[in-house]
Amino acid sequence: MDTKIRRKCIDELGRLVIPKDMRKALGIDSDTELEISSEGDTIFVKKAVSRCVFCSSESDLVEYAGLFVCKRCLKELKTI
Ligand SMILES: [Zn+2]
Numbered sequence: 001m002d003t004k005i006r007r008k009c010i011d012e013l014g015r016l017v018i019p020k021d022m023r024k025a026l027g028i029d030s031d032t033e034l035e036i037s038s039e040g041d042t043i044f045v046k047k048a049v050s051r052c053v054f055c056s057s058e059s060d061l062v063e064y065a066g067l068f069v070c071k072r073c074l075k076e077l078k079t080i
Contacts, residue, residue: 018045 010016018028026047028034033048049058052070060071069077 054073057070061068
């Protein structure tokens with residue numbers, strides 16, 4: 001994807017519209033969960049990824065009570 005820099009204004013409620021072509025290219029629709037963070041004067045927005053609450057692994061996850069644990073950590077927990 002080409003890197004396009006666009007100028008946008010947030011509305012009075014603090015909302016920012018992500019351009020439709022960017023949403024389409026990244027597979028983002030109205031149900032897509034996003035992560036937002038900031039560092040210095042820069043704001044980062046990316047598609048949310050489920051991670052293990054213990055080791056941050058993104059693979060072999062099991063969900064429990066809205067949290068994710070990878071199978072490796074789950075196996076270690078069973079030895080405690
Ligand atoms: Zn883990």
